[in-house]
Amino acid sequence: MKLERTVQDDKTVVTVVGRLDAMTAPDFEKESLAWVEGGDRKILLDLADLEYISSAGLRAILALAKRARASGGAVTVCSMKGMVAEVFAISGFDAFLPVAADREGGLEAF
Amino acid sequence: MELVEERVFEAERGNIGDITAFVTATAERKDIPSGRLPHLELALEEALVNICTYAYRKPPREVTVRLLEDERRFSVELVDEGIPFDPLEEAPQPDLAAPLEERSAGGLGVLLIRRVTDEVHYRREGGRNILALVINRERRTP
Incomplete structure (x- = not known):
């Protein structure tokens, strides 16, 4: 798993590359909570290059979304495909996190 | 159902990758549609994380x-000698609308x-x- 973070105005775009599973989710959680600590508020997770996610990955994204919300921010996800989109739908995560089809739509969602 | 292969692993999270590789290599040979492999991998990870986390209080x-x-299906049985635990009955029901x-x-x-x-079955x-x-196997056209 690799995270590529870029800041655009008041928004942070993070591309999540690879796999978000039981082995990598703790790294995601640690790094992503540090962004909120560092002042990031509007965080867009671009999942176009995320190949695989399990409940451990969902839990890490939930932890980030809660922390961002508690700090007055928000998390949006975009560009999900394949099994990642399927897992989001099954778990109902697409009901409480704004989901956009592409990055442009994701940036507009805040 | 007929046994195809069997292997014993240490129940550690670090082995989930090796176990997945072992299972998917055989699944591919046994005509599991490639679109179902992520499903198999996901179910396997979720079940193994449970076993690695809860099954044992002490080694081994x-x-x-x-x-x-069998003709129609491919089955992965995970067998542990840990404390009795039926995840299908005992896991909490998540509130998806919360x-x-x-x-x-x-x-x-x-x-x-x-x-x-x-x-999915527990016994x-x-x-x-x-x-x-x-997981159901792909039907081969004769």
């Missing part, structure tokens, strides 16, 4: 992975297992927990 911590088939603040992450693994497999047999994850 082992999980036997048994791969079985708002973000109230949303907890418990029970998601079992929900995912149920939804991405074609069948306790001879002091062992046996969880069977079943």
Whole structure:
């Protein structure tokens, strides 16, 4: 798993590359909570290059979304495909996190 | 169902990758549609994380992975000698409609297992927990 973070105005775009599973989710959680600590508020997770996610990955994204919300921010996800989109739908995560089809739509969602 | 292969692994999270590689290599040979491999991999990870986390209070911590088939189905049986635990009955039911603040992450693994497999069965047999994850095989046209 690799995270590529870029800041655009008041928004942070993070591309999540690879796999978000039981082995990598703790790294995601640690790094992503540090962004909120560092002042990031509007965080867009671009999942176009995320190949695989399990409940451990969902839990890490939930932890980030809660922390961002508690700090007055928000998390949006975009560009999900394949099994990642399927897992989001099954778990109902697409009901409480704004989901956009592409990055442009994701940036507009805040 | 007929046994295809069986291998014993140490029940450690660090082995989930090796176990997945062992299972998917055989699944591909046994005509599991390639679109179903992520489902098998996901169900396997969720079940193995449970076993690695809860099954054993002390060593030896082992999980036997048994791969079985019949004409129609491919089954992965995970066998552990840990404390009796039926994840299908005992895991909490997640509230999928809860708002973000109230949303907890418990029970998601079992929900995912149920939804991405074609069948899932638990049985306790001879002091062992046996969880069977079943995926239907592709029908071959004659």
